Amino acid sequence: MSKGLRARQDMEKERETLQAWKERVGQELDRVVAFWMEHSHDQEHGGFFTCLGREGRVYDDLKYVWLQGRQVWMYCRLYRTFQRFHHSQLLNAAKGEFLLRYARLAPPGKKCAFVLTRDGRPVKVQRTIFSECFYTMAMNELWRATGEVRYQTEAVEMMDQIVHWVREDASGLGRPQLQGAPTAEPMAVPMMLLNLVEQLGEADEELAGKYTELGDWCAQRILQHVQRDGQAVLENVSEDGKELSGCLGRQQNPGHALEAGWFLLRHCIRKGDPELRAHVIDKFLLLPFRSGWDPDHGGLFYFQDADDFCPTQLEWAMKLWWPHSEAMIAFLMGYSESGDPVLLRLFYQVAEYTFRQFRDPEYGEWFGYLSREGKVALSIKGGPFKGCFHVPRCLAMCEEMLGALLSRPAPTPTPVPTPARRGAE
Amino acid sequence: MSKGLRARQDMEKERETLQAWKERVGQELDRVVAFWMEHSHDQEHGGFFTCLGREGRVYDDLKYVWLQGRQVWMYCRLYRTFQRFHHSQLLNAAKGEFLLRYARLAPPGKKCAFVLTRDGRPVKVQRTIFSECFYTMAMNELWRATGEVRYQTEAVEMMDQIVHWVREDASGLGRPQLQGAPTAEPMAVPMMLLNLVEQLGEADEELAGKYTELGDWCAQRILQHVQRDGQAVLENVSEDGKELSGCLGRQQNPGHALEAGWFLLRHCIRKGDPELRAHVIDKFLLLPFRSGWDPDHGGLFYFQDADDFCPTQLEWAMKLWWPHSEAMIAFLMGYSESGDPVLLRLFYQVAEYTFRQFRDPEYGEWFGYLSREGKVALSIKGGPFKGCFHVPRCLAMCEEMLGALLSRPAPTPTPVPTPARRGAE
Numbered sequence: 001m002s003k004g005l006r007a008r009q010d011m012e013k014e015r016e017t018l019q020a021w022k023e024r025v026g027q028e029l030d031r032v033v034a035f036w037m038e039h040s041h042d043q044e045h046g047g048f049f050t051c052l053g054r055e056g057r058v059y060d061d062l063k064y065v066w067l068q069g070r071q072v073w074m075y076c077r078l079y080r081t082f083q084r085f086h087h088s089q090l091l092n093a094a095k096g097e098f099l100l101r102y103a104r105l106a107p108p109g110k111k112c113a114f115v116l117t118r119d120g121r122p123v124k125v126q127r128t129i130f131s132e133c134f135y136t137m138a139m140n141e142l143w144r145a146t147g148e149v150r151y152q153t154e155a156v157e158m159m160d161q162i163v164h165w166v167r168e169d170a171s172g173l174g175r176p177q178l179q180g181a182p183t184a185e186p187m188a189v190p191m192m193l194l195n196l197v198e199q200l201g202e203a204d205e206e207l208a209g210k211y212t213e214l215g216d217w218c219a220q221r222i223l224q225h226v227q228r229d230g231q232a233v234l235e236n237v238s239e240d241g242k243e244l245s246g247c248l249g250r251q252q253n254p255g256h257a258l259e260a261g262w263f264l265l266r267h268c269i270r271k272g273d274p275e276l277r278a279h280v281i282d283k284f285l286l287l288p289f290r291s292g293w294d295p296d297h298g299g300l301f302y303f304q305d306a307d308d309f310c311p312t313q314l315e316w317a318m319k320l321w322w323p324h325s326e327a328m329i330a331f332l333m334g335y336s337e338s339g340d341p342v343l344l345r346l347f348y349q350v351a352e353y354t355f356r357q358f359r360d361p362e363y364g365e366w367f368g369y370l371s372r373e374g375k376v377a378l379s380i381k382g383g384p385f386k387g388c389f390h391v392p393r394c395l396a397m398c399e400e401m402l403g404a405l406l407s408r409p410a411p412t413p414t415p416v417p418t419p420a421r422r423g424a425e
Numbered sequence: 426m427s428k429g430l431r432a433r434q435d436m437e438k439e440r441e442t443l444q445a446w447k448e449r450v451g452q453e454l455d456r457v458v459a460f461w462m463e464h465s466h467d468q469e470h471g472g473f474f475t476c477l478g479r480e481g482r483v484y485d486d487l488k489y490v491w492l493q494g495r496q497v498w499m500y501c502r503l504y505r506t507f508q509r510f511h512h513s514q515l516l517n518a519a520k521g522e523f524l525l526r527y528a529r530l531a532p533p534g535k536k537c538a539f540v541l542t543r544d545g546r547p548v549k550v551q552r553t554i555f556s557e558c559f560y561t562m563a564m565n566e567l568w569r570a571t572g573e574v575r576y577q578t579e580a581v582e583m584m585d586q587i588v589h590w591v592r593e594d595a596s597g598l599g600r601p602q603l604q605g606a607p608t609a610e611p612m613a614v615p616m617m618l619l620n621l622v623e624q625l626g627e628a629d630e631e632l633a634g635k636y637t638e639l640g641d642w643c644a645q646r647i648l649q650h651v652q653r654d655g656q657a658v659l660e661n662v663s664e665d666g667k668e669l670s671g672c673l674g675r676q677q678n679p680g681h682a683l684e685a686g687w688f689l690l691r692h693c694i695r696k697g698d699p700e701l702r703a704h705v706i707d708k709f710l711l712l713p714f715r716s717g718w719d720p721d722h723g724g725l726f727y728f729q730d731a732d733d734f735c736p737t738q739l740e741w742a743m744k745l746w747w748p749h750s751e752a753m754i755a756f757l758m759g760y761s762e763s764g765d766p767v768l769l770r771l772f773y774q775v776a777e778y779t780f781r782q783f784r785d786p787e788y789g790e791w792f793g794y795l796s797r798e799g800k801v802a803l804s805i806k807g808g809p810f811k812g813c814f815h816v817p818r819c820l821a822m823c824e825e826m827l828g829a830l831l832s833r834p835a836p837t838p839t840p841v842p843t844p845a846r847r848g849a850e
Contacts, residue, residue: 051672051737059734060671105603113603121605178530178538180546246485247476309484312476312808314794315739369739371796383737 015406021351022402028359029395033078033085035364035381036071036388037093045119047098052382055363059380061118067387068099068116069134074388076141078396091145094138100154103135110161111172115384127175129162133192136162140199156207159196163214166193182244184236187225187260194218194263198270219267219276222260226283232306233257233288250306254292255323258300261285262330265337281334281343289327289346297373298353300324317372321386324354325394332401351398366391440831446776447827453784454820458503458510460789460806461496461813462518470544472523477807480788484805486543492812493524493541494559499813501566503821516570519563525579528560535586536597540809552600554587558617561587565624581632584621588639591618607669609661612650612685619643619688623695644692644701647685651708657731658682658713675731679717680748683725686710687755690762706759706768714752714771722798723778725749742797746811749779750819757826776823791816 039056040048042063050067051060075094078085102120103112112131113122136158143152165173166189197215201208224241227234235251236244243249261284268277292300299319303311310316331347334340357374358366360381368386369378380386464481465473467488475492476485500519503510527545528537537556538547564580567573590598591614622640626633649666652659660676661669668674686709693702717725724744728736735741756772759765782799783791785806793811794803805811 053734059730060737062671117605122603123605123607125601125603176550178547178550180542180548182548246487305484309478310804312485312803312805314743314803317802318739372802377742377797378737378739379735380737 017348018402018406021348022399022406024355025395025398025402028355029392029399030084031364032366032388032392032395033090036392037089040071040382040388041093042098042118045098046096047102047116047118047120048093048388050382050387051384052365052380054360054379054381056365056381062123062384063098063116063118063120064384064387065099065103065112065114065116065131066134066385067382067389068103069131069136069138070387070389072099072138073134073141074392076138076145078392080141080145081400082396094142095146099135099138100151103131110158111174125174127173129165129173129189130192132158132162133196136196137199155200159200162193162196167217182248183239184244184248185221185224185239187222187233187235187237187256190218190221191256191260191263194222194267198263198266201270215267215270219264222264223279225257225260228306230283231287232291233260233284234306247305247309247312250309251311252288252291252304252306253302253323254288254300254304255302255320255326257284257288257292258323258330259326261288262326262333265330265333269337277337281338281340285330285334285343285346292323294319294372299357299370299374300327315369318377319357319370319372319374321354321358321366321368322390324350324358325390328354328394329397332398336401336405442773443827443831446773447824447831449780450820450823450827453780454817454824455509456789457791457813457817457820458515461817462514465496465807465813466518467523467543470523471521472527472541472543472545473518473813475807475812476809477790477805479785479804479806481790481806487548487809488523488541488543488545489809489812490524490528490537490539490541490556491559491810492807492814493528494556494561494563495812495814497524497563498559498566499817501563501570503817505566505570506825507821519567520571524560524563525576528556535583536599550599552598554590554598554614555617557583557587558621561621562624580625584625587618587621592642607673608664609669609673610646610649610664612647612658612660612662612681615643615646616681616685616688619647619692623688623691626695640692640695644689647689648704650682650685653731655708656712657716658685658709659731672730672734672737675734676736677713677716677729677731678727678748679713679725679729680727680745680751682709682713682717683748683755684751686713687751687758690755690758694762702762706763706765710755710759710768710771717748719744719797724782724795724799725752740794743802744782744795744797744799746779746783746791746793747815749775749783750815753779753819754822757823761826761830 035056039052040050042049047063047068048071049058049061050064051058051062053059072094075090079090079094098120102116105111105113105122105125110132111125112135114124114126114131116122136155139151139155139158143149143155194215197211197218201211225233225235225237227237227243233252234243234249235253235256236248238244261280264280264284265277268280292304294301300323301316302318302320302323303313303316305311327350328347331343331350335343335347357370360367365381367376367378368380368383371377460481464477465475467474472488472493473496474483474486475489476483476487478484497519500515504515504519523545527541530536530538530547530550535557536550537560539549539551539556541547561580561583564576564583568577568580619640622636622643626636650658650660650662652662652668658677659668659674660678660681661673663669686705689705689709690702693705717729719726725748726741727743727745727748728738728741730736752775753772756768756775760768760772782795785792790806792801792803793805793808796802
């Protein structure tokens with residue numbers, strides 16, 4: 001068989017695998033969206049139930065603001081970008097005014113609650129920016145999906161407030177100033193902001209321009225989390241980019257680093273910066289996978305210690321759904337951008353594990369929490385931190401990326417004649 | 426063999442088992458205390474390191490105020506009540522002024538930090554009473570061990586402040602008032618207070634008198650956590666003793682109920698109330714054990730849901746050291762007070778599991794965190810919540826109780842002639 005023929009056959013086989021995954025991922029997306037459509041809508045008070053048992057039964061009616069914002073965002077995004085989800089049922093569920101009406105503690109003040117009662121009264125507040133970030137994402141997508149300007153006004157005003165808290169004055173968040181508290185930067189903060197820069201700037205030249213400097217600042221701050229001569233991504237560093245002492249300083253979260261990886265890859269695409277792209281693939285994709293993948297049972301550890309001490313988080317060795325969703329996006333995006341087949345193989349490896357271990361073929365959606373060995377540890381489909389977000393976002397993005405890869409014109413392989421084997425056919 | 430002889434032989438065998446456990450427990454106490462003496466003392470800044478790896482190596486130098494107070498308490502108590510621990514090394518380590526000097530955020534204000542830097546600067550504050558409770562326990566024991574009145578002044582003043590926060594005005598704790606937040610009472614609050622009543626009132630008629638009403642109030646509040654017609658102990662109830670909705674309301678923690686059980690048993694001893702004692706044994710010892718003991722792998726689950734939903738705590742099915750230490754104390758105390766052999770058998774069952782699964786014969790002290798199946802999940806010996814407290818407290822109390830049981834005069838068994846079998850020997 002000629003080298004040319006073999007190469008064509010390999011390429012054909014590769015396309016078949018990509019096609020099979022595109023179908024698998026697309027079907028799974030349909031099942032997952034159907035699960036949330038069927039079980040999570042609160043017809044009486046609006047908003048979404050997210051505390052759902054294995055079969056979808058509501059086991060608590062609290063409404064977590066992160067998850068309310070994320071589900072609105074997800075529904076609008078699916079409605080807006082997928083032909084088959086462009087139906088009013090999805091948009092109407094997203095448009096419910098629950099979030100707009102109840103998320104903020106004392107409007108016009110911008111601080112949002114962390115969790116609300118079923119009818120929207122605040123139960124808990126976090127002294128962080130994350131409820132507000134998911135509120136912003138939701139409002140921006142609502143504007144894109146409906147064209148109603150009041151949503152965009154909410155999004156932009158909230159964004160300004162978040163940027164003020166992060167870059168100018170955090171006192172509005174209500175955290176006490178303590179003499180011994182290190183000025184630590186959790187990587188989540190510049191990550192969330194970079195994600196918002198991407199969200200608000202999408203096909204919007206004016207806002208993209210407004211946030212250019214902010215996006216660069218976020219990327220630079222995330223890159224500061226690569227420490228120890230490029231050998232570790234640390235979750236918390238000092239504001240001037242130094243390693244912090246103790247467990248806090250040594251904490252690693254491989255799934256979170258991989259998520260930061262694809263946020264940065266999108267930044268590189270926007271910037272047209274292949275050198276930075278190579279650095280990001282090396283440090284935020286390959287490095288966390290190498291250190292974070294469990295060689296015995298497969299799957300990504302949840303927490304690790306950069307000096308290999310035992311982490312103090314009780315769940316450190318558990319396998320959670322979201323690091324695996326993020327890893328799937330990161331490796332497929334890395335492959336789409338670089339063409340490096342190593343990244344495609346890693347996508348397959350993570351996707352195979354993820355579909356095998358987390359999917360629930362019986363009742364739909366994914367389990368969220370497995371033991372180290374891969375046994376289902378919590379049978380819930382949703383809870384205080386798991387809602388309609390990581391799984392459908394992963395599936396939707398992977399379906400789009402696989403579609404884009406398959407629609408690229410197949411390059412004609414050039415047969416390379418090998419003298420020694422010439423005439424061997 | 427006569428019934429009388431058989432009964433005498435049974436009793437002899439029982440005494441041998443008790444004696445063997447007394448020795449086992451006593452030797453283990455020596456090893457555990459030696460571990461903390463060797464690895465936890467900060468010679469430079471005072472106070473104790475508690476973040477200790479398997480071999481005792483310090484992996485973080487943060488100082489958690491709960492654990493600082495508990496270790497001072499433990500050292501003083503051992504010094505004061507055990508001949509073999511009555512040595513100056515233990516007392517001097519306890520007497521270090523670290524806690525007195527650094528625990529409070531802004532003396533003379535009473536609010537304490539949750540965690541301090543190695544040199545005593547505050548890192549985090551909790552908006553609860555627990556740092557302050559362990560501070561009070563430590564100061565009271567320091568006074569008892571040294572006779573220095575300044576410690577007792579600290580203890581009594583802090584106690585007054587805690588009682589004020591709990592029963593009159595919690596605003597000093599800094600918790601925000603939120604419209605949707607239920608007025609939930611965690612069982613830990615009246616438990617800790619009842620424990621302090623016992624601590625401060627021990628052999629102190631004046632303080633015992635001062636706190637009599639408070640002790641009754643605490644006991645009544647703990648008893649309110651028995652819900653559902655006596656079929657469940659719930660961790661959180663409303664202030665007027667009603668079940669709360671959702672996961673918060675259904676949350677159970679069998680080890681915590683067992684700990685409340687022995688706090689209440691001591692209250693019954695003080696009160697001379699055998700009727701209440703029977704109720705406590707039924708509801709806080711037997712009931713949590715029946716529902717909380719893992720029939721497949723042994724050990725007590727950490728969290729459960731009263732309606733058998735899957736708990737949302739990731740660690741719900743893990744086996745932690747402290748529920749097992751508390752269960753050992755509870756069952757042995759229950760047996761000592763009631764003489765019910767069922768409780769002695771449960772003590773043996775829990776103690777066998779605990780010694781087999783948690784002890785580390787190689788490096789000393791106990792592992793703290795096992796998987797559901799009983800595998801060591803975290804190899805640390807100390808951390809943010811595990812210090813020199815539950816294990817030595819359990820061992821010391823069990824050694825004392827076993828000693829007391831063994832020193833009781835053996836009752837002469839009365840041979841009960843059974844007509845049908847008379848003359849059968």
